[in-house]
Amino acid sequence: MSFLSNLFGKKKGTASIAKDRLTIMLAHERVDCKLPYLNDLRNDLIEVIKKYTSVDDIKITTTNNQSVDMLEVEITLGKK
Amino acid sequence: MGTIITVTSGKGGVGKSTTTANLAVGLANLGQKVVAIDFDIGLRNLDMILGLENRIVYDIVDVMEDRCNLAQALINDKKTKSLYFLPASQTNDKDILDRQKVKKLLTDLKKDFDIVLLDSPAGIESGFEHSIFLADRALIVSTPDVSSVRDADRVIGIIDAKSEKAKNGEEVEKHVIINRIKPEMVDAGHMLSTDDVLDILALPLIGVVPDDEDIIGSTNTGDPIIRRDKSISAEAYKRIAQRILGEDIEFLDLKAKKGFFGALKGIFK
Numbered sequence: 118m119s120f121l122s123n124l125f126g127k128k129k130g131t132a133s134i135a136k137d138r139l140t141i142m143l144a145h146e147r148v149d150c151k152l153p154y155l156n157d158l159r160n161d162l163i164e165v166i167k168k169y170t171s172v173d174d175i176k177i178t179t180t181n182n183q184s185v186d187m188l189e190v191e192i193t194l195g196k197k
Numbered sequence: 198m199g200t201i202i203t204v205t206s207g208k209g210g211v212g213k214s215t216t217t218a219n220l221a222v223g224l225a226n227l228g229q230k231v232v233a234i235d236f237d238i239g240l241r242n243l244d245m246i247l248g249l250e251n252r253i254v255y256d257i258v259d260v261m262e263d264r265c266n267l268a269q270a271l272i273n274d275k276k277t278k279s280l281y282f283l284p285a286s287q288t289n290d291k292d293i294l295d296r297q298k299v300k301k302l303l304t305d306l307k308k309d310f311d312i313v314l315l316d317s318p319a320g321i322e323s324g325f326e327h328s329i330f331l332a333d334r335a336l337i338v339s340t341p342d343v344s345s346v347r348d349a350d351r352v353i354g355i356i357d358a359k360s361e362k363a364k365n366g367e368e369v370e371k372h373v374i375i376n377r378i379k380p381e382m383v384d385a386g387h388m389l390s391t392d393d394v395l396d397i398l399a400l401p402l403i404g405v406v407p408d409d410e411d412i413i414g415s416t417n418t419g420d421p422i423i424r425r426d427k428s429i430s431a432e433a434y435k436r437i438a439q440r441i442l443g444e445d446i447e448f449l450d451l452k453a454k455k456g457f458f459g460a461l462k463g464i465f466k
Contacts, residue, residue: 130386135343136393143350143397 147179162190171195199230199307202314202441203332205356207348209319211340212376215412216434217316218246219423220336223438225280226423229311232271232281236328237318238293241285248419249274249282258286261298267305276424281310294327303331312441321355329356334370336403336441340377341389346397349373353398372403374437379408381453404437406430407451 317328382388
């Protein structure tokens, strides 16, 4: 198996799975730890958007890329 | 004025105390006046790893409660003259540390020592918080596995939120030590590589220590492995100590050992 995989490119080991799982898990956990205000922010956003249109849901996700922290806000509008 | 460096990890059993012991000896050998403090109240272990367990009379709580003075509690390592050790207390009361008293003790030690090296307890309870509160720098020890990296990440977040420096708008200087890496497994794609761990933790690396069975023997005898010659992990610790002091030292080349038979074995695996 390893002989063949050496010939036909490297077989994907379990380490890459570990890395992917960790990256996803930590993206979630970092939110709780670093941004305790996230829930309040979400509620305030809903109030503001309600002034203009109806809103179903707001999803806020964070991404950490080395030294840059980003918030992604996804707003699902409700049916008018 | 000395520097407070906290060795921490979140997860237990990743080699915090072993790392603390070896770096304490390493830094002292580089001419620094070092005090290593065991902050793991109730579960002290650094004493045995340093081989100083038989010389303990007073401990850190005795000092803070004024049952003795600091000089009485400090143990001077006979093999490494500029290394001192302050043991943890073996009390069952894990909340015995008081922030003001810890602060006074560490401030006093900073006046006398170049480096105050704190061995933090595992977990994120009060003992851990005391150990990071006054840290100038933190060394985060992680083994290349999901539990350890995850816990390390959490601990990094807590240091950024709860240390005194963070509260003053400053940042604790943080570095990662990757411990017990097995180059063969990394090559085979079955262990997170150094780069993988650094990508995830997004912190600079200060050292990689290979998995080394000889460390068990050195813990058995209470003689940190850094004192040995011809040991790859000793060399790794020596280089970390130099980097802590700001020297620009090359990282060890930890390549999988593959002789002819190793390669042969690889083919038929």
